[in-house]
Amino acid sequence: MENKINEDEFQNPFVFNTDWKNAFEDEEFIKVFSSDILENYIINKRWYGGKASTLKYIEVVDSFKINSKNNTYFGVLLEVNFKEAFFQNYFMPLGFMSESELDTNTIIAPVKMNGQEGFLVDALHQEDFRKLLFDKILSSGDKTDSKVKFHKGVKLEDKEYKSSKFMGVEQSNTSIIFNNTLVLKIFRRIYISTNPDYEISRFLTERMDFKSSPAYTGSISVVLADGNITLGLMQELVPNQGDAWQYMLTETDRIFDNLKNKKIKINKLPDVELFKRINLNEVPHEIIDWAGLNIFTRLQTLATRTAEMHIALGAMFTKQLLLQLLITVIIQFG
Numbered sequence: 239m240e241n242k243i244n245e246d247e248f249q250n251p252f253v254f255n256t257d258w259k260n261a262f263e264d265e266e267f268i269k270v271f272s273s274d275i276l277e278n279y280i281i282n283k284r285w286y287g288g289k290a291s292t293l294k295y296i297e298v299v300d301s302f303k304i305n306s307k308n309n310t311y312f313g314v315l316l317e318v319n320f321k322e323a324f325f326q327n328y329f330m331p332l333g334f335m336s337e338s339e340l341d342t343n344t345i346i347a348p349v350k351m352n353g354q355e356g357f358l359v360d361a362l363h364q365e366d367f368r369k370l371l372f373d374k375i376l377s378s379g380d381k382t383d384s385k386v387k388f389h390k391g392v393k394l395e396d397k398e399y400k401s402s403k404f405m406g407v408e409q410s411n412t413s414i415i416f417n418n419t420l421v422l423k424i425f426r427r428i429y430i431s432t433n434p435d436y437e438i439s440r441f442l443t444e445r446m447d448f449k450s451s452p453a454y455t456g457s458i459s460v461v462l463a464d465g466n467i468t469l470g471l472m473q474e475l476v477p478n479q480g481d482a483w484q485y486m487l488t489e490t491d492r493i494f495d496n497l498k499n500k501k502i503k504i505n506k507l508p509d510v511e512l513f514k515r516i517n518l519n520e521v522p523h524e525i526i527d528w529a530g531l532n533i534f535t536r537l538q539t540l541a542t543r544t545a546e547m548h549i550a551l552g553a554m555f556t557k558q559l560l561l562q563l564l565i566t567v568i569i570q571f572g
Contacts, residue, residue, distance in 0.1 A: 331361035433468035
C-alpha cells in the first residue's frame, strides 16, 4: 500500500506484550493508550470540544468488542478531564490494522501488539467496520448478550449493505451515508441520559407517523449500570435543499426588487390591515402580482408543517407528563 502512511509523523511504534483481542484487559496498554497515544491525537480532532480548556488526563471508562468476520474492533468510552475541574465523555471506535488492511491515511499511532506490527485507527475509517455497523442494525432482532445494542427501525427498507461514505467534513459528530439512502450519525460527545435527537426522531416516525422529517431507521446504544448511552442514530437521507431562513431572505430581496423592476407604486397598492387573517384567495391581485403567489403558498405550507410538528411533539410531552403524574400518584398513595 504505497504512499498510505506518512512515517515522518511518527516515532518508533508503541510496543505491547498483549494481543489486540485482549488489549483492554491489559493495564499497561490502557495506561499508555490513554496518555501517551490518545492525548496527542484527540486534541486535534474537529469533534473534540475541549480546545478552549486545558487537558489534564484521559481515562478509559469502559469498552466493548464488536467482531466482524475478519477483525476485532473496540468501542471505547472515554472521560476527558480538564484542569478547570470539569470533564467530558467521548465515544471512540478503535481498530488494529496491518498496513495492507488500511482504508485510510489517518491513523492514531503505529503499534506492535505481541510481536504483530500494525496501526491503531479510528474504526469508522475502515469500510469493514462501517459495514459491520450496518449489518448489526439490519439483524438487530437477533438476541445478544453484549452491552452494545442495535435497533432496526420499522421504516428501514434496505435489505443489504451496498456502500458507505462520510458526509462532508467531520464536525461535532461523524455522519456516514449508507447506500446513498440512509445516514448514520455517530455521536462523539456522549451523555448518560436521554438523547433528544434519538427520542424525538423515533417518536415522530414510529408513534406519530410524522412524514415531514427524516424517518428514524435505526440506532446504536450501550447499556451501562448508570444508564443507557445513545452512540448512533440512523435516519432517512433527505438531500439538503436549503433552509427556510435563507429562502425567505432570497424571496424578500426578490419582492423588493420587483418594486423597481415592475415599477410598482406603493401608494397605489390596496391597503390591507396589519396582522389581519385573510384567505389566500382574498389577497388583492395587485399584491399577488407584486410579491408572486409562490411566496404565499410556501408560507402556508411552512405554517402547516410547523403546526403539525408542534401537535406531534405535544402528544409526546403529554404522554411523558401523564407518565410522571402516574408515577407520582403511585409513590404518594402506594
